[in-house]
Amino acid sequence: MNIAEAAKHTGLSRKTIRYYEQQGVIPPAKRSANGYRLYDTAQLGCLLFIKRARELGFSLNDSQELLSISQDPGRTSASVKKKAELHLQKINHQIAQMQKMKEVLEDVVGECMGDEQTHCPILDKLNKG
Amino acid sequence: MNIAEAAKHTGLSRKTIRYYEQQGVIPPAKRSANGYRLYDTAQLGCLLFIKRARELGFSLNDSQELLSISQDPGRTSASVKKKAELHLQKINHQIAQMQKMKEVLEDVVGECMGDEQTHCPILDKLNKG
DNA sequence: TTTAAACGTTACAGCAGCGGTAAGGTCAAA
DNA sequence: TTTGACCTTACCGCTGCTGTAACGTTTAAA
Incomplete structure (x- = not known):
């Protein structure tokens, strides 16, 4: 799906999604032949994770770190x-x-x-x- | 008095005082022959007013407007x-x-x-x- | 078929409210 | 005379985006 649909599914703005990618909060999206960003459910999951962390008041940095921890199988x-x-x-x-x-x-x-x-x-x- | 003393009296940093002046929050300070900013009790009053407004959570803009109102004899x-x-x-x-x-x-x-x-x-x- | 809208891209500016730093001038005491 | 503590302006950085410009792509209607 393109960024607009990802935005609709997550409630984030397109700008915000691009910003998160640029800041390295989420891994860079894959691109289609024309250069458009492509999102799948895994990426949506990341975005929703960050969104929820932000809604709990975590800084973007903390949110990113929590996402990293969440994806680490060896976490505690x-x-x-x-x-x-x-x-x-x-x-x-x-x-x-x-x-x-x-x-x-x-x-x-x-x-x-x-x-x-x-x-x-x-x-x-x-x-x- | 110079800016350092004004800072000491108000609890604001020198940077903050200069910033307030630059933003037009307070009227520009007079200068001594060498270009140093000079402060008197009236200026200190302005600075303290802004500081207290900020401590109550007012934005810098609101604080400035409140200071203007405070100095307007025809206010309500x-x-x-x-x-x-x-x-x-x-x-x-x-x-x-x-x-x-x-x-x-x-x-x-x-x-x-x-x-x-x-x-x-x-x-x-x-x-x- | 063309054209207009609704997408997409990058890049840069701006918001609040300062703090940090650089590069320089000034002044008082030792 | 030199050292340290002042002072000045000017610019970058921080947080978390949003807006705008300038441009390319896709899709639907006229």
């Missing part, structure tokens, strides 16, 4: 778990950070009248900490 | 509140997304033995959804 689940736990820590850290932002924002938004007056607790917060 | 708190609420929505959306990632990750990490065996629920998840 320990190596995967380690990566996932590290990633989970990052996610938790980011959530905590955004939660703090959220709380402050809700505070000041709650205090702000949002009317035609000049006084604004939100700006006060930004001006004085 | 409504205009600020609107921006803040919009931003809060984005934050909430992002938190929700990361929470979903977190839950899935905790699930599969919990199921993974993390030993020397090949079988791995994390990879299963990535391979089959």
Whole structure:
């Protein structure tokens, strides 16, 4: 199948698929006589793997490494778990950070009248900490 | 004061301060005879404002607009509140997304033995959804 | 048969928000 | 006088794509 169909099957854009290939995230696609990229179910599997890893927030680099591990018959689940736990820590850290932002924002938004007056607790917060 | 001192006072790096100026986020600094940038308390105030806005997750563009609004005597708190609420929505959306990632990750990490065996629920998840 | 659309290709630019590095000028103290 | 700590501009790199240009191919309709 051509790239458009691969895109339809995976939900990735054609640009993204080409980008993944260019970055070496997935092996280079075979080409038909006219130079068009050709995809089979194995390639679709790679693409879907990367897509799911990305949806779980893994970096493209991590996603690629996970794909490599997945295709290695001599892998251990320990190596995967380690990566996932590290990633989970990052996610938790980011959530905590955004939660703090959220709380402050809700505070000041709650205090702000949002009317035609000049006084604004939100700006006060930004001006004085 | 020179840029290094301004950096020390604000907690921003010298690169960041120059970048903000170049992007028009803050007004261009005055220069001493030798071409060095000079900062006074007003400039420090701008820098701190931007820093705090960034810490609340506002984009650099939004931060700049908030600074403009803050410096406009004819502003209304409504205009600020609107921006803040919009931003809060984005934050909430992002938190929700990361929470979903977190839950899935905790699930599969919990199921993974993390030993020397090949079988791995994390990879299963990535391979089959 | 021609032509127009809908594909395909490569290559380069751009987005956010800086950090790193190079290549140079300036200034204060030892 | 020299050393080290400043300062300047300018450009590349990072992440993960998306958009655009400029071009070739295939397919379907007119």
